[in-house]
């Protein structure tokens with residue numbers, strides 16, 4: 001017994017043209033159509049309607065160069081592609097094409113010439129929309145880069161932390177010994193030498209403290225704080241750091257929730273950012289310090305794990321950061337400034353402080369187009 005369902009009207013298997021038309025007209029994932037030898041559209045299928053947006057009556061009889069971007073059409077690319085297909089037996093490529101509504105999509109295109117004996121009578125053209133695939137590849141690549149970036153900083157952080165701890169212990173021995181020697185000598189020459197050694201040790205202590213911050217080994221004293229109030233309280237200090245050449249604007253979102261962070265680390269971080277902006281604008285410019293409430297997820301977490309952060313942003317219209325430097329600026333000791341002007345520890349402090357506080361940093365910079373550094377700090381769970 002044959003299965004009991006409603007059969008479609010039988011198709012005459014000998015009727016090849018009809019079968020072919022049925023096939024082409026049931027395909028919606030591919031635009032399959034024919035061009036005449038000069039590139040005018042002769043047939044159109046549902047895939048063409050879906051991908052390019054034209055109904056058959058809008059497109060049949062018109063030239064296929066309308067699917068190309070203006071730049072490519074102007075440069076004669078459509079006709080060149082037909083010539084390649086005719087000369088080499090096939091043309092295939094990926095490129096940006098234009099839909100009826102003007103939006104662009106990434107197309108995978110194949111053009112085959114159709115010959116009648118030695119006469120070229122037209123072309124068969126198959127177009128597939130691969131924008132989705134392209135975009136998901138882009139997203140995957142961006143996520144991989146972000147992950148590598150955070151793993152690299154994580155590794156440098158661990159190394160730095162170990163070094164800073166050991167170095168700190170050595171410095172403690174040096175400082176204690178200097179203290180003891182100082183108590184046992186009256187010789188002014190030795191006292192002078194001791195003072196020099198003490199100053200150098202103090203600088204060493206400061207340096208290890210900065211390294212500990214980057215390696216997230218700093219002891220943070222967290223308290224619930226209103227960042228807007230803290231920024232306003234630091235306004236004068238920030239203004240002095242920015243110098244008279246800069247215009248410093250505060251743009252603070254009202255009624256922000258509290259964040260639980262170390263006050264002096266936050267103050268150091270915004271001072272570091274404002275100082276960097278100042279250094280990036282030798283002839284003056286505009287520094288904008290803003291706060292806002294944002295939904296975001298930690299770089300190492302899935303996008304679904306979004307929560308609320310207070311975002312503090314310092315933006316300038318300075319020289320920007322070269323693309324090849326952008327991945328390195330958060331590393332400790334990375335600086336492009338002259339010896340004595342830059343320590344390379346500013347952004348690593350910002351990075352270490354943000355991550356140790358349960359947040360993260362973001363950098364947007366265009367060479368010659370200015371720089372924005374954002375510090376995301378998680379909103380207090382129990383205000």
Ligand SMILES: Nc1ncnc2c1ncn2[C@@H]1O[C@H](COP(=O)(O)OP(=O)(O)O)[C@@H](O)[C@H]1O
Pocket residue numbers: 272276277280316318319320321329330334335336337341342343344345346347348371
């Ligand atoms: N706002 C900015 N504009 C342009 N470049 C910047 C900016 N902030 C940081 N940079 C770049 O990042 C590098 C590292 O910054 P940082 O860690 O603060 O160290 P330093 O300021 O001591 O060089 C700087 O030397 C500079 O090249």
Ligand SMILES: [Mg+2]
Pocket residue numbers: 272275276342344345346347
């Ligand atoms: Mg700096």
